[in-house]
Amino acid sequence: MSDQTLSPHVFVSSVLLEPAPPPVSDRGPVRWARAHLFGSVPQVLLTLFGIWLVFAVIPPLVQFFLIDAVWEGTDRKACLPADVGHPVGACWPFIWAKINQLTYGFYPADERWRVNVVYALGAVLLLPLLIQKVPYKRLNAILFFGVYPVVAFVLLTGGNFGLKRFLLGYLGFDGLFPIGATVAGLSVAFWADFVVSSALLALGAAALARFVAGPGAGLGAARNTLSALGILGAVLLAADIDVGLQPVETRLWGGLLVTLVIAVTGITASLPFGILLALGRRSHLPLVKICSILFIEFWRGVPLITVLFFATYMLPLFLPGQLTIDGLLRAVVGVALFASAYMAEVVRGGLQAIPKGQYEGAMALGLPGSLKMRLVVLPQALKLVIPGIVNNFIGLFKDTTLVLIVSIFDLLGAMRAAFTDPNWATPTTLFTGFGFAGIVYFVFCFGMSRYSMALEKRLDRARHH
């Protein structure tokens, strides 16, 4: 049979019919609104409630902080509705008047450039470290984590520590070196002591290494000891040399400076210390393991404020009577120890997530324990827990406010002190101050969390390749 026998009336469409468009109520913006706003009666009510809430909150805030706000003035009269003649919102001149106190505390006015240099240097070193595309990450990291703290420390305190004795001096060999002689602000006694002690320590290390690890190990151990002592010496030299800066005591520091000093020191100290604790907790040595567990669980079980009180009131009793530790340093150490315990738990989570095959693979390659951790396990584990680490950083940043309870004036403490100034007592001073401090804290914390999310996304993408 051929085609011609078919009835000519049969019609077969040669094209596929396009589907008919959905009804108007089910497409475009209408559909979106139905799905997301007005799907059912409760949905409608919720939407209306939400819109009402937005209108109840946002316009008054804008009105208060921008439209009704006072921007210029020299004292409280500028912000009193009776004097101005209209309702007054935020009293920004209050912030302008207190801005120095909020950023530097009581840091002497002539020396504030040092704080500014530290802020600027920190920003210059940190930004390229955070942006992935910028090269020389390793050098940048060394500069930021190694050199910058020393420079910042010398700039902020003024350096010129006047170190007197090193190891031999403390061990009772005071007479060996000429006390009192100085060269360029450096005590001859100390530095002679340092050089002799270093040489003795290197010799001792070499002898010990020869004894436990065989004759070949002596030279290497001596070299390692000397280089470690060399780094220590460089740091001490920087802190001890007279750079001609006026010393500024830490009790004059305040405001954002204290907040950032505590946060940055805590962050830089808690990560390495937390990693050590996490490794200790997974150690095979019972004593090391027990000590790490006790340490971690103790700090995690108590509030930070008790730790600060411990450092302020209890620790001085445990130290030799003549030894006094700077108040800010005590708080920083307390915050850093506290943060390390939390960091240790985050890192432990990462270590546990690394499959056993990675450990075995590293062992099969003949890597000794320390290299196995450093080259194979830790890089993977830390990458896994970056969000947790950044969360800890955010927590630490927020926790810096607690130092105001032990009378150290951080940003919040300085703001609280500024509230008591009768020259600026107006009905809106409190809201202005809280608004300003809130914005500062929010910018830092929110920025960190967004950065961590972006980082996480990038690492996640890298993992899937």
Place this chain on the structure above:
Amino acid sequence: MSDARLSDRGAVRGRRWSWTDPKLRSSVIQIALGLVLVWLAWSFYANAEANLSRLGIASGFSFLDDRAGFAISQSLIPYNENMSYGRAFLVGLLNTLLVAFLGVILATILGFLMGVARLSRNVVIKALASAYVEVTRNLPPLFQILFWYLAVLATLPSPRQSWGLGLQPIFSGIASGLSAIGLGVLATPFSGLAAAVGAPDVYVNNRGLILPRPVFGEGSGAILIAVLVALVASFVLARWARKRREATGRPFPVFWSGLALIVVLPLLAAAATGFPLHIETPELRGFNFVGGLSVMPEFVALLLALSTYTAGFIAEIVRSGILAVSKGQTEAAHSLGLRGGPTLRLVVIPQAMRVIVPPLTSQYLNLTKNSSLGVAVGYPDLFAIFAGTTLNQTGQAIEIIAMTMAVYLVISIVTSLIMGWYNKRVALVER
């Protein structure tokens, strides 16, 4: 040639002290660590002894029996300044537990609401919940406490101009709103209602919160017993219903029957004893309120700040818990014929709880520990009374800070034990 190596004695003689020998290395490290610890402990002890005798500070816990001599502004148990430091410690502990307990309840409710709202399909609600979470999580808790205390509560009106909360203000608010937009006719019934329900129940002013107070008359013990009996009975009922459902598949309306038990039994008991319980409402006389239960603003600020702060974190935990239940579970439940409500209650939430509970526990602990920040506004919690006032008066820093830390440690350990037990119960049983 291998004789010497094969013989035991040869191997022992040939063995050298080597750093690569794990046994030797571990014992050397541990002995060194032990020595350092012993040295630290010994020097701490010796220094503390020398310092204490130099400063003339007593040691030991006998100070707990001494007269405290300071008043405490909020106390759940009878206390006055002639009582001992030990008693003050107890007052502080109870105040800490009170704010932590209420804070946990409020934070859980608010946190679950916000967590679910963040997953809502309604974009307005979703955006509002996200804004709430971002703002509360990114501001320091101490900042929030000070904000509520200094900026919000302290600027409230004085007692004479208190804000009233309750049915009466709602009705009169509606009435005045209606007459403001020109519907005065409709407003009349509402102002009538407002007059009918009487005065507001709750007052808010710069001295805190004034609540109605239940007064327990003679024979209210029976009501309390009835409540307890009802609770136990509904618990037993729930267990029985679950057993029966697992055995036969027939459901039982546990929620409604339990609710009926809890409402009806105490009512019956009250009727039998002639309604001995009544509510005392606060009343403005002169410059302050008489009657009712007044709550200090420090407590309100601390509670508000802690619960809203922690709720932000709980919202994120709840959200991630719900997202962790795969969509297939919901679809499978739907295909079995379960509707929205039962799907959520019987399939999604039980599975989400597994993910939610462990981080939720640590949030509860954080809230408890953060309650010590009340010291910044003067709320008399354990920390403020003990590590604050008592430490100032006695100077016995070692004992006092150790005791304070020990209390928080015990709370942490007990909570994590309970939660560990719960976690084991809900954990996935792998077959």
